[in-house]
Amino acid sequence: MKFQPDLVGAATISGYGPDWIAVGGERITSSFLLHANGERVAWDCDNFEHLSAAHFERLAAASPELVVFGSGERLRFPRPEWLRPLIEANIGIETMDTPAACRTYNILAGEGRRVVAALLIESGNQATKREMR
Numbered sequence: 001m002k003f004q005p006d007l008v009g010a011a012t013i014s015g016y017g018p019d020w021i022a023v024g025g026e027r028i029t030s031s032f033l034l035h036a037n038g039e040r041v042a043w044d045c046d047n048f049e050h051l052s053a054a055h056f057e058r059l060a061a062a063s064p065e066l067v068v069f070g071s072g073e074r075l076r077f078p079r080p081e082w083l084r085p086l087i088e089a090n091i092g093i094e095t096m097d098t099p100a101a102c103r104t105y106n107i108l109a110g111e112g113r114r115v116v117a118a119l120l121i122e123s124g125n126q127a128t129k130r131e132m133r
Contacts, residue, residue, distance in 0.1 A: 010109040060085035060086035070101030
C-alpha cells in the first residue's frame with residue numbers, strides 16, 4: 001500500500017454549525033462554492049427549494065473532477081434536470097447533507113483532487129452546533 005501525505009495548501013473546512021461553515025478561521029453564513037485551490041464564490045441560494053439548473057451550470061463551468069453537494073441539514077437529492085450540465089460535462093456529483101459534504105470535501109481536497117464543494121446553508125436552521133475534529 002502506498003501512502004501519500006495530504007496536501008497542506010488545500011483549502012479546508014475547519015468547522016460547521018446549523019447556519020455557518022468555517023473556512024480558514026472565517027465563518028461563512030450563506031451558501032457558497034469552495035474549490036480545492038481555495039477559491040470561494042457565493043452561491044446565491046438560501047433554500048433547497050430555490051435551487052435550479054442555473055445553480056448547477058455554474059458548477060459545470062468550473063470544470064472540476066467532482067462536485068460534492070451539501071443539501072442542507074438533511075439529505076435531499078437534486079432533480080435530474082438540474083444535474084444535466086454536470087452529466088453532459090462528465091463531472092461526477094455526490095449528494096449528502098451539508099455536514100457530511102464538509103467532511104468529504106476535506107478528504108478529497110487533501111488528496112489533491114479537483115473537487116468543488118457546493119454547500120447549501122439554509123437560513124433559519126436551528127440544529128445544534130458541531131465542531132469538526
